[in-house]
Amino acid sequence: MYQYRRFNNKNGFFQKFGNLDYVLLSCLLILGFISLATMYSTDGGEVLFHTRSHFIKFVVFFSMMLVISFINIKFWFSLGYLSYAVILGMLIWTINFGITASGSKRWIDLYFLNLQPSELMKIFIILCLAKYFHRMKSQHVNSFYSICFSLIIIFVPMSLVIIQPDLGTSLLIALSGIVVLWFAGLNHKYFFYSCLLSIISLPIIISFLKPYQKLRVLTFLNPDRDPLGAGYQIIQSKIAVGSGGFTGKGFLKGTQSYLEFLPEKHTDFIFTLFSEEFGFIGSVLLLLIYSIIIYRVIRIGALSRSYFAKLFCYSFGTSIFIYVVINMSMVLGLLPIVGSPLPIMSYGGSSMLATMIGFGIVMSAKTHSQQSIA
């Protein structure tokens, strides 16, 4: 009797409210605040288009996340395949009717928002694969059929994104998918062999790259070969970060961004600007906030009852980690430049939307941690 009542109460609105992960929420809010401050700095210390737009997007999508938190995790489980199919449809739509900007077709015009379906795919591929493996018996995970099927789930959106062309996002989609495969228990040797295979086939892959992509790889290996052309971004980015020093140049005092030496400072290179103005201390603090967020996400997964929720939380947390690491490594000159935004910090509605949906589902897993899924 007591048990039953407790179970019932759990499902009440106030119970759910009390079950929200407030550490995660406050970390997200802090991150949102930092991103707004940084955006304000990219606008040159004024509230201009980017700041305003970023603020609106953050507020709207953060509220949306809260709403999602109250939706039963079962609902997301049931939506797994359908949402994947819808986004896939959107990707196909993009290829035919998308908006072209700077040489690639990535966006769908939704009147109030230019949606980038590839960003959404980063989350929904996790959802889809988590559902796929949730039902699977452990001995079937490594069966030929299931591996093939899951690889198809990954490859279809990936190739649709590659032809936009958007190498960065397609790689991130693939990585998100692979992460799920890893957690689902795919044999280690597959990862090992495919790693080996990709290293061996790297020269062949490079020969298939577009000239500008080849240039990026070459530039990564030696940025000084064309300091005013292809190497410009990475050189200027390193100068900005390096000149920030231990404590940074101070808020709104980053000369590299203020004097327009930094490329893409609103989006992919936002961390550079942050790091220039707040220095080593600030950068480490930012990393710490990301770490706490990721830790909380994984902790929610660990506390969840259902396999689906666990798989989703682990994979999503790891994906966030990968996005952060890839973006930072890129601006710090550790990886070649591929377009990859820093979650929440970077300007961009679709990325924010996708990230917030992800956090919403995680939060829903938290509020429904006792929910088991058949």
Added chain:
Amino acid sequence: MINISDSATKLNSLNRRMFILAAAKIIILGGIVSRLFFLQVKENKKYLTLSDKNRIREWKLPPIRGEFQDYFGNIIAGNFEAYQLHIIPEEVEDFRYVIYRVKELLELSEKQFKKVIKKKNEIKPWETLIVADNLSWEKFSKINNHLYDLNGVKPVISISRDYPYKENFTHILGYVSQANENDLLTNENIKEKFVPGLKVGKTGLEKSFEQKLIGSNSVERYEVNAYGRRISQLAFQKGDKGETIKLTIDTKIQELTNELLKEKAGSICVMDIYTGAIVAMHSSPSFDPNSFVFGISQDEWQLIRNNPMKPLVNKSLSGNYSPGSTIKPIVALSALENEIIKPDFTVQCRGHKNPLELYGQTYHCWKKEGHGFVNLREAMKQSCDTYFYEVARRLGVDRLSVTAKKFGLGQKVFKDVFDNEKSGLVPNTEWKKNALGRNWVLGETIITGIGQGFIQTTPIQLCLMTAQIANGGYKIYPKIVANDDNQYADKFTPLYKKSRNIKIVQDAMFSSTNEVRGTSYRSRLDDPKYRFAGKTGTSQVKKITERDRELDLKTFEIPYEERDHALYVAFGPYKSPRYALSIIIEHGGSGGTVAAPLAKELFKMIIDRHEIRKNYDNKKYLDI
């Protein structure tokens, strides 16, 4: 339905893998942090410098050029404020309107206007467009009055070269003009200080003393953005003005030389015989160096270039002339020094009817009737050629050339101060063998004795020669920069063997000017204070044929190019000599009638000015 144990295996595997990955994540995070540490803490200095290099750019401003002063501290090449008109196209709302309005106000010609438009298209919109670089005050104030509808137009006062004495100092100072590629290649200093519009010395002392005159750039330091646009000024570092160079020239005398040589081609040099200070040095015709400062117009340039009197040549230093009879003091001195003759050595000059004959060649004296029996003093006084043919024949060209070189002929007087100075030529037998591959013939010795043939001298060399005879035969080093304190070990060493020989020559030169029948007797000054001694010279530019001799034409009847050069060298005051001078009038005719009268005018002023010069020196001494 999933069975319980299977679900547990799955969860186990999941948690295990999560654990592995968490460890990997910590390692990767550590990597990122250490990279941040490396860039921001360890390499911070390097990137800070790079960032400053990015954002800070320096603009050099043209340095302010040093001035030239004459002996009394008057500025003979200074700086003036040029009125200029600048436009920064980007700051102009309606460029077309403004530029047409400016064109109207400044009355620019179509050609000038097109040039401005062309320049505008070459520069970036935030760079300065110089519409006019030297406006008259009237136009400048007109622009200032219309500034209200000329948005973005900036009237600017900039510093530029000015030569207040116009053509008087042109050949000494040279002129400045826009630095060109050649200037940048040959002079490191110019390259280092170059800014568009920099003006550098092209000839004369302006070029020789470029190093000292140029000064150093003022530097404006600006913060710029990635596109090179100035955002804010960070610092202004004031440059130094170039050194002021003081010359030994007396402007009053220099102006007189210019006056005297008006309409003539020629040169006057005046020198202090003890210090070697050049008091005046002028080459005529001259031109106004101011017209070169902002670029000379093509027409004006062609006019100067094609003038048959060659205004561009500094005749004082690079004019090679046969010295004519002005060489005779050296010939006489050389003969006395080598004890070939005694002052009472006598030769009979028998006029044109009975010229000196040697190997079928005849050598005439200038005087048709001949001079009769003449000794050294008399021969010098009347400039008897026959006497000096004989002396030269006995002396030989080699011994003559030794004396001539000793007295400064055949070598550059100013060493490398002027890049256009010529060294002239004192021939000897060895020189001819080497240079022409033929043996010296006696006839050439004979004509060298009267300053014709191979021998070539510049006016400044003749002046130096006269000065060294006048000061009693002591070596001096001419100088044109006042505080040129080059110490020469052999300064004031005697150039003679017997000082009596110098006295004899001086006396002979005195007689030439101050005694009846002297060649420049009519140009004498009787007041002992001003009395001077000199030697005339008339150098032929072409061989006189038998027919010419019969015609005996007056100077004005001969075509200009074939007329004789008139020369005169002198020193004074005779009692206690202080100044020597040389005068050359190209194609002027006879030295006695054309060149010597100028010396009369000059000595009057030179000796009067000597007092002032001395007083100025003393006062300067007191001031210290």
